[in-house]
Amino acid sequence: MNRLLIGLVIVLVCSIIANVLVFSFYFDKYSTSELFERFLNKNIEKELQLPKIPNFYEENILLLNFEKNVKDKGDFVEWKSLIYKKFIEIYDFKNIDKPALKNVKVESTKNIDSNILTKFSAKAFDGDEIIFYELKPNYQFESLQTVFIIPGSGNQGAADVLGLDTKYKDYFYHKNIGKKLVNEGYVVYVIENRGWGERTIDAGLHCDELNVYCSGNVLSRHLSNSGKDLFKLQISDSLQVFDFIKNKKYVDSDNIAVMGLSLGGGIVQGMGIIQSDIKSIVIASGLVSYDKVGGTGITPGMLEFFDFPDLVASLAPKPVY
Incomplete structure (x- = not known):
């Protein structure tokens, strides 16, 4: 005792x-x-503190900025053409017409909550494996309006959009938006972004299991050091899948919208500039000024000419939500 x-x-x-x-x-x-x-679990509001970049770093940037170059409607068409050309140059999209997806395979098909889920794999233009999903209603139809969703960063990937069971479900933040759209009568496609989801890399000691964002970040840094651009490759993958989607017989090719969630928001902006067949664009939390926020650059040299809000403005008259 x-x-x-x-x-x-x-x-x-x-x-x-x-x-x-x-x-x-x-x-x-x-x-x-x-x-x-x-x-008491109450939130304390904090004022957003933006970085203060010394003025000498800010000279001769945003040369194609909308406010600097568009004073009336007459300026817009010429400015839009300049943005397009500079975007193609910076991201090295010299050959816009990428070859069609190769070796497209149906990996699996199953019924989920009265819908049909199909998983595809294919070869990208550079030989990497692209993985994407199709979710459609399980009833007869000739054609339906279609939404192509580009998910945000993180290993949860397409599973987050589609509400699939995965070990990363505690990190979900896309709220099963894909499943909800199908229940409203749309066909939905979701791609896995390079570096995340089912396309993660073995980052070795750089990552631990709990860091769901590490894989893509490590890949991005490595590609930058190698003279390549992960953001460009993600746009290229998505454009190739878009071409595959619009040729499906039950897809209304005149009514395909693209939706970008977080990181995907930046990707769909690039897609919208290059691909004229996109009907409308939804940007969910991916619209941000890299000049104002700072420290999160994707492509070296971009801010010399334009910022993401300039790219969005150049999408007019295409509807952007």
Whole structure:
């Protein structure tokens, strides 16, 4: 009994010491009122602090900026042409007509909640494996309006969009949007972005299992060091899949929208500039000014000529949501 009592006392003392240390850490970091708010699970609003880039770095940038170059409607057509040409040059899209997808294979087909899910694999123009999904209603139809979804970054990938069971489901943030659209009568396609989802790389010691964003980031840095651009490759993959989609007999090729979620928002902007057959574009949280935010650049040299808001403006008169 005495040993048990002594053991309990030791555990109690250790617990008190641990709590005191934790409290001391937070007491030094936050005021009493902030601690009170946090323990009540209330959010504390913080003003967004944008980076302050020294002025000498900001000289001679955004040369094709919309505000600088478009003063009236007459300027727009010429400016849009300049944006298009510079986009093609910077991203090295000299050969826009990429070859059709090669070795397209149906990997699996199954029924999910009264819908039909098909998984495809194919060869990209550079030989990499493209993985994408088709989700369509399980009833007879001649053709349906179609949405091609480009997911955000992270290993959860297409599964997040389609609501599929995966070990990364705790990280989902796309809210099963693909399944919801199919339930409204659309055909939905979802691509896996290079570096994430089912297209992750073995990043070795650079990544741990809990870092769902690491694989794509490591691949992006490596490609940049090799003179390549992951963002461009993701656009190229998506354009190839788009061409495959529009030739499906049950897809209304005149009514194909592309939806970009987070990272995908930037990708669909690039697709919209190059691919005229896109009916409309939905950008969900991927529309951001890299000049204002800073520190998250994708392509070296981009801000010398334009920012993402300029690319979006150049998509007019195509509907953008």
